[in-house]
Amino acid sequence: MKKAVFLDRDGVLTQEPPYYAHKVDELEFIPRSPDAIRILNKNNYAVIIVSNQSGIARGYYPEEDTAIFNKAMEKKLAETGSHIDTxxxxxxHPEAKIERYRVNCDCRKPRPGMLKRAEKELNIDLKQSFMVGDRMSDIEAGKRAECKTILVRTGYNSGQSKENEIICDYVANDLYNAVEYILSLP
Ligand SMILES: [Mg+2]
Ligand SMILES: [Zn+2]
Structure with a gap:
């Protein structure tokens, strides 16, 4: 079984705002996040993005745009010598504008469906893994999957009050700092 670091995308790896980023020209990495990924790659963690993209359900952008955005992101990461595994x-979204996306699914965080899927498809040991996110829904999904949880002070959480921070295992300034914490553990 493999250890993984699950990452939320928007606000952890890439800049948010803009909210519902989907155009390639809106793609901007949070400083040092490609370096953080490269360090995880070197230390044999599977790096897995788990991202809510309800903008698709809301009709803000077509699903193809997410694929194009992610491809562009992977290409930019490759230029820095880092990669996402999956x-x-x-x-x-339960109230989606577009009917085929209107489901009460088990993959939308705070539900842990995407992490459970990784456990099955990629043979991930969830108890040895981490979930890094900028929203409490990320932390809750991680907890429900029995991962260790790290809240970052970037993206949505950059200006938040500190009262929610007690329920996660660690609060990091950014993804790079989260990775420093992960690698410092025995
Ligand atoms: Mg986020
Ligand atoms: Zn879903």
Whole structure:
């Protein structure tokens, strides 16, 4: 079984705002996040993105745009010598404007469906793995999957109050700092 670091995408790896980023020209990495990924790659962690993309369900952009955005992101990461092992995203929303995405799915965080899927498909040991996110829904999904959880102070959480921070295992300034913490553990 493999250890993984599950990452939320928007606000952890890439800049948010803009909210619902989907155009390639909106793609901008949070400083040092490609370096953080490269360090995880070197230390044999599977790096897996688990991203809610309800903008698809809401009709803000077609699902193909997510694929194009992710491809561009992977290409940019490759230029820095880092890579994502697998990208999962949830295109659903219970009140979706577009009917085929209108489901009460088990993959939309805070539900742990995408992490459970990785456990099965990629043979991930969830108890030895981490979930890094900028929203409490990320932390909750990680907890429900029995991963260790790290909240970052970037993206959505950059200006938040600190009262939610007690329920996660660690609070990091950014993804790079989260990776420093992960590698410092025995
Ligand atoms: Mg986020
Ligand atoms: Zn879903």
């Amino acid at each position: 990208i999962y995203y949830c295109p659903h």
